[in-house]
Amino acid sequence: RKLTTGKTDGEIWEKMGEVCLGCGGCTFLCPTCNCFTVFDHQNSTGGVRERHWDSCSFECFTREASGHNPRKEQHQRLKSRFFHKLSYQFVLRNGRHACVGCGRCISACLGEDSMPEVTARIRREEWC
Numbered sequence: 001r002k003l004t005t006g007k008t009d010g011e012i013w014e015k016m017g018e019v020c021l022g023c024g025g026c027t028f029l030c031p032t033c034n035c036f037t038v039f040d041h042q043n044s045t046g047g048v049r050e051r052h053w054d055s056c057s058f059e060c061f062t063r064e065a066s067g068h069n070p071r072k073e074q075h076q077r078l079k080s081r082f083f084h085k086l087s088y089q090f091v092l093r094n095g096r097h098a099c100v101g102c103g104r105c106i107s108a109c110l111g112e113d114s115m116p117e118v119t120a121r122i123r124r125e126e127w128c
Helices: 010-019 025-029 074-086 088-094 104-108 115-124
Strands: 036-043 046-053
Touching (some): 010 115, 025 104, 074 088, 074 115, 104 115
Antiparallel strands (some): 036 046
């Protein structure tokens, strides 16, 4: 509920951003993550559109054509990812949470920012 209503302390996300390596391991192993980047390749006979697997954990993922990046800082990307995985709005739209509790993010995370750990800390309102 705290994630959905935006009532999480901003300091939590900043501290998480300091710990997160931004490697994308958690998103690449997550069975419900499906972010991609589109590349258009043109040639004399037409062109091809390719979708490449990507991660919302990478700084370049949200960068716009103008150069503006609405989620330049790591903590902003983490907050967005956790919101999409755990918010009630996602449940209303899709009938379930995006986090299925498989634990793959736990094994992938070198920075201790796994979904269960962070969720527990937000519930307890603590961050060490």
